[in-house]
Amino acid sequence: RWEWRRLTPMGEAPCPRLGHSFNLVGEKAFIFAGLANDAQEVKLNIPRYLNDLYALDIKEGTTLHWEAPEVTGRRPDGRESHTCVSINSTESFAGPGGNLLVYGGMCGRRMNDLWMLDVQSMTWTEIAAQGPVPCARSLHSAVLIKDNMYVLGGWVPLSPEDKRTRSEPKAAALTGGDVGPALGQVGDAGNSGQAGGPADHEREWKCTNSLARFNITESKWEQLASDTRKDEPWPRSRSGHCAVSVDTRMYVWSGRDGQRKLHQTQACCRDLWYLETERPPAPPRVQLVRASTNTLEFTWNAVPTAENYLLQVQVKPDAPKESASGVSTADSGTAVAGADASSAGGVASGAPGNDGDGRWYNVGRCKQTQMVVTHYSNTESDDLPSSDLDVSGDNDPASNNPANRVELQPGTAYKFRVAAINACGAGEFSENAAFKTCLPGFPGAPSAIRISKSVDGAHLSWEPPANTAGNITEYSVYLCVRNPSVQGQPPQVAFVRVHCGKDPLCTVTTAHLQSAHQENTAKPAIIFRIAARNEKGYGPATQVRWLQERKAEIPPPPKRTASDSSGAPATDAKKPKTEA
Secondary structure, three states: OOOOOOOOOHHHHHOOEOOOOOEOOOOOOEEEEEEHHHHHHHHOOOEEEEEEEEEEOOOOOOEEEOOOOOOOOOOOOOOOOEEEEEEEEOOOOOOOOOEEEEEEEEOOOEEEEEEEEOOOOEEEEEOOOEOOOOOOOOOOEEEEEEEEEEEEEEEOOOOHHHHHHHHHHHHHHHOOOHHHHHHOOOOEEEEOOOOOOOOOHHEEEEEEEEEEEEEOOOOEEEEEEEOOOOOOOOOOEEEEEEEEEOEEEEEEEEEEEEEEEEOOEEEOOOOOEEOOOOOOOOOOEEEEEOOOOEEEEEEOOOOOOOEEEEEEEEEEOOOOOOOOOHHHHHHHHOOOOOOOOOEEEOOOOOOOOOOOOOEEEEEEEEEEEEEEOEEEOOOOOOOOOOOOOOOOOOOHHHOOOHHHHHEEEOOOOEEEEEEEEEOEEEEEEEOEEEEEEOOOOOOOOEEEEOOOOOOEEEEEEEOOOOOOOOOEEEEEEEEEEEEOOOOOOOOEEEEEEEEEOOOOOOEHHHHHHEEEEHHHHHOOOOEEEEEOOOOOOOOEEEEEEOOOOOOOOOOOOOOOOOOOOOOOOOOOOOOOOOOO
């Protein structure tokens, strides 16, 4: 259950404040800047903008202790309502100990300066960035996605154009112009400002919904979107909102509404948005679920930032026509297996194919991570799908023009690949995977495969094919093994038969399992294939992955001491566990 605990770190704590930043870099948390009240009485307000830095070591087993590290270089000016993003040392563009990147804020006036703190050397550096620097702002949001910092919204001073709009109420009402709070309000976090206040041209301000990006590697600003966009969906102008990065997306929630008031007071937004910042990565290659003479059903792993997927096909030029061998994929657990592949489809040569000289054709576009393929469009596609593809729903290009529809043929090998698509466009295609439709008269694939660990090795059992097309004369079980690799070349794998018999069960011995290839694309697994044979020959095989537990690291043997010099084993040493 959730439980709050109050912490009392040792050392001198930072003074009470608001509008500060609190960031984690490695195993240290840093508090920077903020707004303090120097008044002795609660009802009075004597604001003081801070630029101090405090660190808190949160490493497990360490006593919490406040420290004010000594810093070098010119410090940033005091501020509040700024943004600060953490750059961990694991990033290629970070310093050895990580960095803090501070932008903007308020100190009686709004700022647009950019500062970097090297956490290892504790050195402040003001960044003289290239490109168009965003206008000064506070109460904005900033997130880090890869080597880019994205800045959205906040309070910004009114431009001369904004002031002209405000002096023309009718025009402002027609365009939905932003209207700021009462004149003379300076402090963003509820303060009345510093002595002297801002310059005259900064006494009026507004909310913005402009978006800017700072590339850390190139030290360059880029203006992605200016103020209020009306040509497409876009968050309203806002300030004091929250933003977080998830994968390559920037999520934004709520904030003070810069375009709406409620009973003469500021209203807040109740909307949630996300910004897509780049195309999705390539999905893993497609896996076969089941197949028939004219149908192949596929599945693939989801890509977190994909809105839909495009599946393409290529007719394999060297496709053999007289074999019905193939596979259907499933996973089996390490205890009692749970692989249920009720039917199967073919695999051509049992491995991903190469592009060759064939042409790629679109099968269709879908939101789900699975598709049943019965046909494709014979209109040749581009190498990559267009970046302006409609990502709102499913699409079958052949259904739009039946004349372009090409049906899958029995006993024919095809290559398939899939690409993920989002609002930024289409990502790279997956690796190619070659599959083949079944031939009439051959048996289907075994199903409901179960695998369990036994004293002698692995015990496998399965159900006969739903469609036997005659009498089943035998079953064959194949194991994926490692072939001796040639120096300078990647290791090769192959399937070898480890069992042949009439009964739908067998035991694969430990001796065979020792030579098995452990596949680690998703979870560690040993791969089996099981196929049935009738009077005409072997039908498609069912492929099953027997999931394996990751091997725990064996601790090193205990060091011998002077009292251990006789060579006798230490009595308190624990014997490491071994896997069967």
